Amino acid sequence: MKRVQFSMIFLLVNFAFINAQVGINNPSPASTLDISAKNPTGTSGHTDGLLIPRVDRQRAQSMSAVPVSTLIYINSIATGTLAGTAANIDAVGFYYFNGTVWTKLITSLNMYNADGTLTGPRTVTTNGHLLSLVNGGNNVKITTTATEAALSANGSSRGFLNLVGGSSNIDFYVETTGIAQFNSSGNSTKLSIGSTNATPLGLKTNSIERLTVLSNGNVGIGTTAPNTPLEISSGTANVSGTRLTNLNAASPISTGQTLGVDDFGNVITVANPTAASVTTASVNSTTGASFNVNDTTVTMVPGTSQPITIPTGGKALFINFMLGIDYGSNPAGSGSSYYEARLYIDGVATDCYMRTQEYGPGGFSAQFSFNTVKFLAAGNHTIDVRMTRTFNNGVASGANMLCVPISLSFNATYLN
Missing domain, CATH: 2.60.120.760 (Jelly Rolls)
Known part of the structure; x- marks a missing residue:
C-alpha cells in the first residue's frame, strides 16, 4: 500500500514538472494549482475546501527564513507577544508574510454594520447625486454639483450644527418656531465675528443693510460709508436718529458740558455759558x-x-x-x-x-x-x-x- 502511495506521489510530481500545472479533482487545470470541489453541487455532506496550516502566535513568531506570501491561520493568540514578526498578530485569523512581518488579511467591511479605519485619504465622487443620512423625518444632506456645494441639516424640531473645540462650542440652529440663533457656549471665552482682510462687516434685516463696520473701524448705522468712528443716518431731515431713553428733559442736571452739532452734523461739546452779569x-x-x-x-x-x-x-x-x-x-x-x-x-x-x-x-x-x-x-x-x-x-x-x-x-x- 505504501509503495502505491509513493508511486502516485512520484507520478504527480513528474506530471507537474512536465505540465507546470496541477489539477486536483480537475483533469484540465487552468492555473499552477487548480483545485475543484469533489461535490460542487447537491446535498452531499462531504467537506470541500482548502485547509491552510493552523498555528498559534508563538509558532508564527518563532518561524525563520519565511518566504514572502506564505499564508497561515493563527488559531490562538494566548501564546507569543505582539513583537518582532508577530507585531501585527492581535487576533485569530489569516495572515501572510510580507517579507518583514506577518500581515493580517482584512476582509471587506460593510460601513452600515461595521466600523473601520482609513489608512489614507479617500474621495467620494457624487457625480451630482445627493447623499442623505436619514432618521425618520430628520436628515443631513450633502450636495455637490457643478456650481454648488451644500450641507443641510433638517430636524423635525431643530436644524442644528455644532462645532466643538475642547470644551468650547459654537451652535447654529433654527427652531421650528422660526427662531434662528448663533451662540457660543460651554467654556467659550469670546465670540468674535468679522473679517480677517480689508472688507467691511454688514448686518442686515429685511434684506437691507442696517449696520456697517468698515475695515478702518468706522461704524455706520443707516449708512454704508461712515466717515467717523460712529455715524448715524436717520434717513429723515432734522431727526438725529439717536434717543437716550433714560436721559431726558426730566433727568436731573449735573455738572458737565452741553452737547451740540457742528455744520457737518458732528456731535461736539459746547462750552457752558458763564453766569450772566x-x-x-x-x-x-x-x-x-x-x-x-x-x-x-x-x-x-x-x-x-x-x-x-x-x-x-x-x-x-x-x-x-x-x-x-x-x-x-x-x-x-x-x-x-x-x-x-x-x-x-x-x-x-x-x-x-x-x-x-x-x-x-x-x-x-x-x-x-x-x-x-x-x-x-x-x-x-x-x-x-x-x-x-x-x-x-x-x-x-x-x-x-x-x-x-x-x-x-x-x-x-x-x-x-
Whole structure:
C-alpha cells in the first residue's frame, strides 16, 4: 500500500514538472494549482475546501527564513507577544508574510454594520447625486454639483450644527418656531465675528443693510460709508436718529458740558455759558437841573449823557428813558407848541423819540418816556437825550421854554 502511495506521489510530481500545472479533482487545470470541489453541487455532506496550516502566535513568531506570501491561520493568540514578526498578530485569523512581518488579511467591511479605519485619504465622487443620512423625518444632506456645494441639516424640531473645540462650542440652529440663533457656549471665552482682510462687516434685516463696520473701524448705522468712528443716518431731515431713553428733559442736571452739532452734523461739546452779569449806565434823579428848550437848537437834558464801554463782539443795549417836567415859563403862544425828546448815540440822532403838546399855558407838566434796543459795536460810546421844540404854534422862534425836571430816569443796560 505504501509503495502505491509513493508511486502516485512520484507520478504527480513528474506530471507537474512536465505540465507546470496541477489539477486536483480537475483533469484540465487552468492555473499552477487548480483545485475543484469533489461535490460542487447537491446535498452531499462531504467537506470541500482548502485547509491552510493552523498555528498559534508563538509558532508564527518563532518561524525563520519565511518566504514572502506564505499564508497561515493563527488559531490562538494566548501564546507569543505582539513583537518582532508577530507585531501585527492581535487576533485569530489569516495572515501572510510580507517579507518583514506577518500581515493580517482584512476582509471587506460593510460601513452600515461595521466600523473601520482609513489608512489614507479617500474621495467620494457624487457625480451630482445627493447623499442623505436619514432618521425618520430628520436628515443631513450633502450636495455637490457643478456650481454648488451644500450641507443641510433638517430636524423635525431643530436644524442644528455644532462645532466643538475642547470644551468650547459654537451652535447654529433654527427652531421650528422660526427662531434662528448663533451662540457660543460651554467654556467659550469670546465670540468674535468679522473679517480677517480689508472688507467691511454688514448686518442686515429685511434684506437691507442696517449696520456697517468698515475695515478702518468706522461704524455706520443707516449708512454704508461712515466717515467717523460712529455715524448715524436717520434717513429723515432734522431727526438725529439717536434717543437716550433714560436721559431726558426730566433727568436731573449735573455738572458737565452741553452737547451740540457742528455744520457737518458732528456731535461736539459746547462750552457752558458763564453766569450772566448786568452792566448798567443810569441816572435816576428828582433834583435835576432846569434847562431851556426852543426851536432853533437841540438841548441835552442835563444828567442824561452816559459813557458806555462795549466788550469785544458788541452788545445789544436795552435803553429806558422817563422824564417828568414842569413848564416853568409862559412865552407868547404857550399851550399850543410841541416838544420832542430824542435818543442820541455818539452825538447822532436815532429813530427813538417821543413828541408831546403842551396841555395849556405855562405852569403845566409833561411826561416823556421811550424804550428801545440798540446794538453797539465794541468800544467806547456815549448816549444821551436831547430836546427841541418842533412846532411853535404861536410862540416866537427862538423863545425859550423853561423846563424844570420833576423826575428823571435814564438807563442803558447790556448782559455779559
